[in-house]
Amino acid sequence: MASRMNGKRRKLTAEFKTKVVLEALKEKMTLAELSQKYEVSGTQISTWKSDFLKNAHVTFGTKNDDENKVETETQRLYSKIGQLQMENDFLKKVLG
Numbered sequence: 410m411a412s413r414m415n416g417k418r419r420k421l422t423a424e425f426k427t428k429v430v431l432e433a434l435k436e437k438m439t440l441a442e443l444s445q446k447y448e449v450s451g452t453q454i455s456t457w458k459s460d461f462l463k464n465a466h467v468t469f470g471t472k473n474d475d476e477n478k479v480e481t482e483t484q485r486l487y488s489k490i491g492q493l494q495m496e497n498d499f500l501k502k503v504l505g
Contacts, residue, residue: 421449429454430461 429447432438433454440451447454467473 426457427461430457433458 425447429443429449433440433443438446440454443449443454444451
């Protein structure tokens with residue numbers, strides 16, 4: 410872990426973490442070997458692996474709350490647009 414000797418913390422990307430976790434899941438190398446290879450503690454790799462497995466279901470279509478709110482609001486707005494279009498058409502016939 411020589412690269413961390415300078416006192417600066419590395420910013421690890423999601424891509425890097427995913428790569429490490431996928432290697433850990435393959436179980437071709439021990440945590441100690443992965444730790445040495447990627448200069449990350451074995452505990453950190455275990456935490457990433459656990460988090461990854463806990464959230465794997467998200468990959469297969471579970472929508473988060475924000476996505477559900479946007480979809481609901483979009484449906485509400487389309488409904489309102491339809492209602493207003495019908496009212497507009499009615500008024501054109503009555504007044505026109």
